[in-house]
Amino acid sequence: MENHNIAIVGLGRVGTAFLKKALTSDCVMTVKAVCEMCDTPGKELADKEEIPIVELNEIVGLGVGVDVIFDLTGDKNVSQILHQKLAQSGNTYTDVAPIRVSRLIWGLIAGDEYLPDLGKCKNQIYADMLIEQSAKPEL
Numbered sequence: 001m002e003n004h005n006i007a008i009v010g011l012g013r014v015g016t017a018f019l020k021k022a023l024t025s026d027c028v029m030t031v032k033a034v035c036e037m038c039d040t041p042g043k044e045l046a047d048k049e050e051i052p053i054v055e056l057n058e059i060v061g062l063g064v065g066v067d068v069i070f071d072l073t074g075d076k077n078v079s080q081i082l083h084q085k086l087a088q089s090g091n092t093y094t095d096v097a098p099i100r101v102s103r104l105i106w107g108l109i110a111g112d113e114y115l116p117d118l119g120k121c122k123n124q125i126y127a128d129m130l131i132e133q134s135a136k137p138e139l
Contacts, residue, residue: 002026007059007066009035009082010073011042018072018102019045021109029109032066033059060085064093070102 006022015034019042022029033052036043040128046053059069060082071079082096097105126131 002032004031004067005030005065007031007033007035007062008127009056009059009069009071009078011036011040011046011076012038012072012074014074015070015072016040016045017043018070018106024109027109032062035059039134043135056081056085060089060094062090062094063089063091066094069094069096070105071096072098072102 008019010023011034015036019031019034021027022031023045031049031051032047033054033064034043034046035054035056035058036046038129043053052058059066063081069082071082079096079098084095086092086094
């Protein structure tokens with residue numbers, strides 16, 4: 001089976017879950033880079049796995065080294081920006097996966113595992129993360 005080089009933009013709850021699955025040994029995707037501005041568990045995992053943590057321009061700069069970019073930010077503007085930057089760079093090869101395709105890929109690689117709700121706004125996701133972290137007992 002062909003291996004696909006991917007980049008993930010957004011490592012909140014959804015992006016982190018997606019990254020974890022993409023890093024499993026039976027997955028046919030290789031994560032070439034991620035983009036996340038905030039300190040999240042997904043960004044920490046990417047750093048631990050020595051996956052480059054870059055800005056959008058750097059992901060676009062990878063050119064044909066990335067087959068598909070998964071925008072998991074939940075922000076519609078990010079996909080538009082990615083499409084514009086890819087067009088400006090002349091890259092007609094790399095695709096930005098629509099959210100429906102991202103959910104389809106998730107279903108194929110994760111089976112019955114639950115993917116966090118993509119309908120929440122970023123602020124709500126961060127609030128949920130803070131609540132979840134504050135509920136954990138300190139060691």
